[in-house]
Amino acid sequence: MKYRFTLLLISCISSYALAQTTADLQLLQQAVSAQQLRQTVEKLVSFGTRHTLSDTTGARRGIGAARRWAYQQFKSYSPRLQVSFDAFTVEPDGRRIPHKVEMKNVMAWLPGTDTGDRRVILITAHLDSRASDVMDATIDAPGANDDGSGCALVMEAARVLSQYEFPCSLLFVLFSGEEQGLYGSRHLAQKARQEGWEIVAVLNNDIVGNSYSSELGIRQNTRVRVFSEGIPAAADEQTVRLLRLLGYENESSSRQLARYMADIARKHIPHLEVRMVYRKDRFLRGGDHTPFNEAGFTAIRVCEENEDFTHQHQNVRTEKGIRYGDLPEFMDFDYLRKNTVLNVLTAAALAWAPAAPQNVSMSVSGLSNHTELRWQAPVAGPRPAYYRVLIRSTEAPQWEQHIDTKDTAIRLPYSKDHYLFAVQSVSEAGFASLPVVPLPARE
Structure with missing residues (x-):
């Protein structure tokens, strides 16, 4: 194949989007409401406990009442949302499931407008809550921040994004059984793998509404x-x-x-910086993104910068003048609004983008200080208007510059010894897919 060296645009990679894209994302950002988030958290807390093993039939208290309310809320946002319970049965596990129990994830599916585009983007959180004793299913466990904050984020994202159309599908999920062992997410991840879902990204949100660090006093x-x-x-x-x-x-x-989200925040969200943590989760801890990673899917966890352990996994009480318990009064709803915006803009940008390029490769047939890349167009969904080749030095955490081209091959004056590369598909409006790094090819 003859390579054409094309330098259409070389710029700092902090701009994934063009001007018209910025306007679309600004409208989405303005639609996210801190007041709506607060009202959702307060309603979730009003159910007393959302423990996985709590009452499933009562109208006002327990996990059953909470998930039925969430179901109805999803339905009220848009007639385009297909809302369902994803029910499954869990047998006793000798740890945190003492008896057979039926669990239900609450799901709202926003179908894509392109029937040939099978991609799906998930925004998720867990509905269940706990207090000090993870096995106490009757005591109050308000779960305002853990994970009422994530649930409110998912529901607000569904409310806002369901007013728009996307070529691919979006799925909003409230998991059950996280505190008892990631049961809801593991069930759905296995189902997605068995059914061949083309998941682009799982944005999991767990503990995203507090801005205070207990013990250290950091705000x-x-x-x-x-x-x-x-x-x-x-x-x-x-x-x-x-x-x-x-x-x-x-x-x-x-x-x-994670890099994509960091760029979204840097470009579009005032006073919010994504701290990319090079770990799958907090030290020796886990979350609902983990089963999706284990099933081979792209998944991350969004979590507040500082955690307040006085108000996490605690019985509601007052000791020595200190108020314990996961209550709304200890949350920062403007901070939760920004984290919701981060999810909304990331999901929208990915959903409006073409599918990622396929079979991205790097020639290694001979020694050279140039780098030759080639790739193929995605087979389904919107056709890319052009492609973006990302470049960064091997020690840099973020992409540093890019080159745009309409070709599917390029020869770069950058040595593969000193730089890393990736390729994105880009729409006419400037929405870019996730980057794909090249694999070596001898030709």
């Missing part, structure tokens, strides 16, 4: 953590060896999603 509502795996959990031994050989330990699709 900071301008940073949010995004956790992403490095070596993919689903990679086999041969793939792991290849990734290490290429120096791609920091280049998983989940890590690319």
Whole structure:
């Protein structure tokens, strides 16, 4: 194949979007309401407890009442949302499930307008709550921040995004059974894998509405953590060896999603910085994105920068003048609004973008200080208007510059010894897919 060296645009990679894209994303940002988020959290708290093993039949208290209310709220947002309970049964596990229990995820599906585009983007959180004793299903467990904040975010995202059309589908999910062992997310991840879902991204939100660090006394509502795996959990031994050989330990699709979110925040959300954490989750802890990673999907966790353990996994009480318990009064709803905007804009940008390029490769047939890349157009969904080749030095955490081209091959005056590369598909309006890093090809 003859390579054409094309330098259409070289600029700082902080601009994924063009001017008209910025206007669309600004409208979405303005639609997100801190007051709506507060009202949702307060309503969730009003159910007393949302423990997985709590009452499922009562009208006012327990997990059953909470999920029925969430179901109706989803339905009220738009007739286009297809709302359902994703029910499944969990057998006793000898740990946190003492008896057989039926669990239900609450799901709202926003179908894409392109019937040939099978991509789906998930925004998720967990509905269940807990107090000090993870097995106490009757005591008050308000769960305002853990994870009422995430649920309110998912529901507000569904309310806002359901007013728009996207070529691919969006799925909003409230999981059950997270505190008892990630049961709801594991069930859905396995279902998605078995049914061959083409998941672009899972944006999982768990504890995203507090800006105060207990013990340290830090107040900071301008940073949010995004956790992403490095070596993919689903990679086999041969793939792991290849990734290490290429120096791609920091280049998983989940890590690319984290970078994408960081760029969205930097470009479009005032006073919010994404802190990319090079771990799959907090130290020795986990979340509902983990089963999706284990099933081979691109998934990250969004979590507040500072955690307040006085108001997390605590019985509601007052001791020595200190008020304990996960209550709305200890939350920062403007901070929750910004984290909601981060999810909304990321999902919209990905959904409006074409599918990622396929079979991205790098020629390694000979030694050279140039780098030759080639790729193929996506087979379904909107056709890309052009492609964006991303470049960064090997020690840089973020993409540093880009080159745009309408070709599907390019020869770059950058050595593969010193730089990393990836390719995105881009729409006419400037919406870009997730980056795809090249694999070596001898031709």
